[in-house]
Amino acid sequence: MTNNDPIIALATPSGVGAIAVIRISGNESIRLVSPFFKSKSGKILLDQKSHTLHLGHIYDGERILDEVLISVFKNPYSYTGEDVVEISCHGSVYIQQEIIQLFIKNGIRHASPGEFTLRAFLNGKMDLSQAEAVADLIASDSSTSHQIAIQQMRGGFSNEIEELRTQLLNFASLIELELDFSEEDVEFADRREFKALIQKINSVLKRLIDSFALGNVIKNGIPVAIVGEPNAGKSTLLNALLNEEKAIVSNIAGTTRDAIEDEIVIGGVTFRFIDTAGIRETKDEIETVGIQKTFQKIEQAQLVIYLIDGTTLKSESQLEKHLSEIKRIEERSTQKKILVLLNKTDQISEKKIKEILHFLNKNITEEVLSISAKDKTGLENLTAHLQNLLNKGALSNNQTIVSNARHFDALHNALKSTKDIVSGLDKGISSDLIAIDIRQALFHLGEITGQITTDDLLGNIFANFCIGK
Template sequence: MIDQSTICAISTAPGNGAIAIVRLSGANALDISNKIFHSSKAKDLKEQKANTVHFGTIQEEDTIIDEVLLSIFKAPHSYTGEDSVEIACHGAPFIQQRILQVLLKNGARMARPGEYTQRAFLNGKMDLSQAEAVADLIASSSAAAHRVALQQMRGGFSNELAALRERLLNFISLVELELDFGEEDVEFVDRSQLTKLVIEIRNLIQKLVDSFELGNVIKNGVPVAIVGNTNVGKSTLLNALLNEDRAIVSDIAGTTRDVIEDTINLGGITFRFIDTAGIRTTQDRIESMGIERTYSKMKQAKVVLLLVDTDRDILSINESITNVNKTIDRKAQHLVVCVNKIDLIANPQQIANEIKGLNPADKLLFISAKQKHNIESLINELLRSVELDKVNEQDVIVTNIRHFEALKNALGSISRVQDGIGNQIPTDFLAQDIRECLHFLGEITGDISTDEILGNIFKNFCIGK
């Protein structure tokens, strides 16, 4: 059931600013606004046209709080689908709080986190996946994250799921009809056509499931672990990539004893660089703990930057490559070997010829972290590892773990349908698996939802949205 109370909140970021927006939404939004808003023409806001802006003052009895611009939106043509008012006031926190107080005094209540968007969902203004995309859009920190969230909010993902559900619903209706006429031994569904349809749907769901790996990277940033022996220049490289002295640089081995993380936006993608403790044999307990974390971070990274230098012989370099290959997942992780201190190398090609243990997909670069030589080539390689250029503008990319889990469950259900057709299992069992698939797809868009799911989703929103 939709809460019929009228809610209010400050929708702009906290702190001082030129202006701030206070939002009011609900059945009594215009009545409450009439009590506190005063204009020279003594307007009755309920009589004004929708989507209009009015100048006046907010008053508490005879005391003027602020001069404001008040915008009117009438149901169902508003963000929430309810009568809504937005008050643009001066941005002093004192003014914002006074306006909130007078709204509360006249019958409104404070909005809960995400309650405006929750009402938009409940009033049919958007489905659940679009509502979640609103939060992702607000939190987007890169061009790629912004693009994906905007596409999802505008219904790209929802349209894909709606098409899948429609095909499944047409199919289940025929299967159910066949069950109703089971005694007459009538077959309404051509099994060969059914198999073709199920394979198509399974492939589409599989494509969405597979897109989550990229989507998760776009949303949360690409984890890049900088690893190598002590004193090869890992901290210097981190500082060069970030263009700031983030990590301590020293000639003393074992300076970095814990992981240091920082983010930077490169080419519209957020990268999370992780400078790790140098790998070596040590009796220092704290440094040993740092080295253990190095191996842990190496396994979690999408890209592993193995830094080596020519102060060590080629045997030591090849040994480092072998050790990294034993630690990381060669199918899921991208390895870039950076030979540091190129300014001190007379013949880079000779070293390249002697390096062993690289896979065809691995990249070998010669850089100077201190002189920032060839850092641009390294950045280009990092961008290439994300493979965003292979994604079509219209491709749907799954970024939400809840959607990913539901899609995996839907994939399991439709896979059982495919196996069942091949094994000629009874139609009623096929129908059950199809219903399960529909259920999991419906969970994503909110066609099937519970108060627990809704509460968990909207509690993570900011108040005022």
């Protein structure tokens, strides 16, 4: 894990482009690159200062591979904390590979996934939570996921965890001191003050744990299942939201046999819409499988949009049937939000729309919205409603939001240990037993920032990085 042999990888996406960047890191990297680079100004690369740029050519023997711009970063003032050379060459795949293979033949190893960032962590350039934020930043596909990743990479989360750990360590040292004087039966740590601190730490831990509900959906997107009877306009609604013909639309009931999914960013949050097969009794084997998949998608979704075709509502009994279906969905998934939409309002009168909405709003907790997916009327109201369903108050207030499942588990374990500390203090247990719970809490907090790690943990984390980062 502490090996600092020189490594090389393409730092920009693979494929043809105007420019490609090849990154080399390791304590011998500048020395190994220098013989193959001829500066236009005649300078020797090995003699140049850190954070300088040099224009010249990369040579393989007498053959010029490319005209390049080389950046030099000397340790410890680099991304990895080692000597780093970055070669900006022309974006031809052939040129990229020729340069990489040249240095691999001359003592530089191809980097493993995430190895540059792993070295940055091992060399103290960032802690583990910041390193993980690098991967989240690369993967961010919305303004909110980008905001969370940036805040974590800049150390917002790390600072909060470190503050908790420091406060706990101060009292831990006093408790440990008591163990050294156990025969004298003295107390160096004020138990009331210590209990107040632990309760304060618990409230912070709970806030961070609760933030994961928001952070997780922002990071991974909110799955939204669009359900309803056949021909209710589910596929038309999906196409209208995506502004493209993603799903086949037909007057024939049961056109959608399999779930169709696509994503759209609304208000900086990614929503993953799932168009499902219409729910009805059918003898068609393929359609039956599709309906079974509909209920599977309902289970997986965090939000269910239930679509009602307003043109089919001829009696109150039909509305009752829809209410019964909505109740069935609620019973199968009590934790999900269900948003009911009255569709095809362009084909029914204003009076009838009001009557239907009045009946539905009397029997449904959430407000029922009216839309015409075909004409795209009411969609602005729908998207605004979708944004309001997600409480982004913590994000707006720039609070720390946990989006990493590993951090969430470590916080849970830390909270369990701090609760054990409070319980021990209430029961008046001995200092040696309290010290065990304190050590456990410190261990779990240290897991987040990487003060406590194992090779397996680091291997699992950095294996998910792209090569070159």
